[in-house]
Amino acid sequence: MKGNMMCQPLLISSLIEHAERYHADTAVISKNSDGTMTQSNWREVAANARRFANVLDHFQLTQGDRVATLAWNNHRHLESWYAISGSGYVCHTINPRLFPEQLTFIMNNAHDKVVIFDKTFVGLISEIKSALPRVEHFICLDAYDAEIEKALPDVLFYDLLIEKQSDQFIWPEFDENLASSLCYTSGTTGHPKGVLYSHRSTVLHSYASCLPDTFNLSAKDNLMPVVPMFHVNAWGIPYSAAMVGCGLVLPGPMLDGASLVELIDRYKVTNALGVPTIWQGLLNAAANLGSTLPSLIRNVVGGAACPPAMVLTFKERYQCETIHAWGMTETSPLGAVNQLKAKHTVLDDTDKLSLRLAQGRPPFGVQLRICDQEKGINELARDGLTAGHLQIKGHWIVSHYFAADQSALTQDGWFDTGDIATLDQDGYLKICDRSKDLIKSGGEWISSVELENIASSHPELEMVAVIAAIHPRWDERPILIAKKQAQSQVTAHEILTYYVNKIAKWQIPDQVVFVDTIPVGGTGKILKKELREMYGSILLES
Template identity: 70%
Template structure:
């Protein structure tokens, strides 16, 4: 949408290189987007994961192969691995992960493979593609330890920390606020939890507010959502922290089944068995007809927490 960081800066890029820009307006349902791509021979498309879920479903239903589409860019939230595979295997489309924020005007990272990665197998390349990529010129990233404020932690691709960013076009103050938006040493804290590796590839683990703290241990809602999205009968999934009488918080999965699916709660929970540690498996699955989305297509987990945040307490109370 044009109101969202000027459509990620795409209108400016399109004008600079002289390419045709196709805007869908309010027609963001899958069928409308399939028609738009096929009719206007769109070669590059950008959107959030919920938009692409609808597009893939509609393309499969109509039989379209989206033949003109060569690349798509996914941002706004982490792209499920199953979606990257679907674009590559079903539509021969290269999916590029990216990350940014309004506060950084807006691009923070984009995922392009390095020369040393070109000889890797498709599966190995996919694993690299799952990260949000590397920052462009002018943007610096670091990870800090939550307990030690500005203490920078290791870039080993495994250790998670608070993602902070620095650059000439990174926000310094919010409109109407006198206090600085930056840390004491000049970095902007994004509110994201991530890893960084030695090549500079950044991978988001979660938003700090969406992490689930169960019995003192952290659980990533994104990881659990990606697993659910890998199930062939799930159309959309969100994981929230629900209050728990013993463990403080436990994960609850809110999911939309694909049409005609007979999938049960037990079936879906068993799907997690060999994919995460047993204590990370959600306590409940709630099947719904719709998940609330923001104007930019992101899942509104705040609304879901208001609806289902006490479901485990109610269950324990009998």
């Protein structure tokens, strides 16, 4: 016997409809590529999304066709997102920081029919346009610009397109399991692989993201996703924000610390989300500018392990709660978020900090397990000590990659993340390392994350990375790549001495390499592959 309840498909269009109906005047603030600001709200975002849906309708696309976006976090990009997915097409967000060869591979692999781009990427589009034979329309996300038209004679302009359209558009209803958006992995080994999300998975992911035990979002918040919209859909935040009707501050391309401090203070941002390298820049800028970030209640850190010193600085200097989270493109990305349980309220600050440094526990909708290496399906103890291969399953987890027939799952239906981790009885996850970043020295494993956490707490280091270097006797040994704070005169000997009594002597890095810059990818993650190419043989040379 079935229940007697309504059954409506879970569609992305329902999110923007809700935001417009009940949160119409809530502000959506956008910083444009030229530095100007646009004051909008959910009513205007929804109306422009319908106008752009009418534009796409005139292109006579077929349901499921891919529409690519190369754009920063701004109001036009947000409007286009809802127009594309809401119309039944697939919103294919692309990282514009990739190499041209990677971009053309991804866009041709996806069979993109339309490309939408910010004006800052005109040169990039001009360079790769001839290699994209399937693309039928190129749209600049801006007002008319004669110079852009000269560079791309057949370009269309977003503002001109939507001003000619009615804001009347009825969002189509279709199967909630149809594709809504497409993101590609970073492609650190081989070609990037596409992950195709559905309307159902996205809406369920949005529900989970808003829960108090995850990002704790509500209509009282003013949210700033610093994580780019081309990085796993900005962790799903543009969807979650519409679901609860909170304010949005979209920072555009200017993600330096000073620009972010200005936006937080000017628009009273309460919650912000980004990777550790972003927050390090913010902390440095706030200290230099004398800002106390009074409106900032919490910040979410993901994409890489959060150094303990960063958590302490946000808490003690700015009274801001730092929430550690873990996920990946294949998990939409929410896999675990570090919120405390009732029994943890009695812990002292030291024990709470120790717990906070883990990546957290899974929300309802996903499950985690750790397994051995040999079989890949033999589950290991959830004792917080035993490390194994982290695997995940759930409502918003990939089953197979885009345009690939082969399953991406284990034989019993779990996705292997490539991380080495521990789990405890409460489900708290602690990432030990990426399997490819673990350092095997004399048959024993060394965690690069643990070594990085120690180094990053040194007051004279701005950014650090630990990699494996080839060693003639021990196979691999850790070396520390470090960027000093401005004016610092700290020596390599002082840095290595800093490790003493904080970790086993044999795990201390063999060498410190001071550099002016540490390479960072398009999503803010440190590019260890490049560092290994540059410094992986340094111990053989000494």
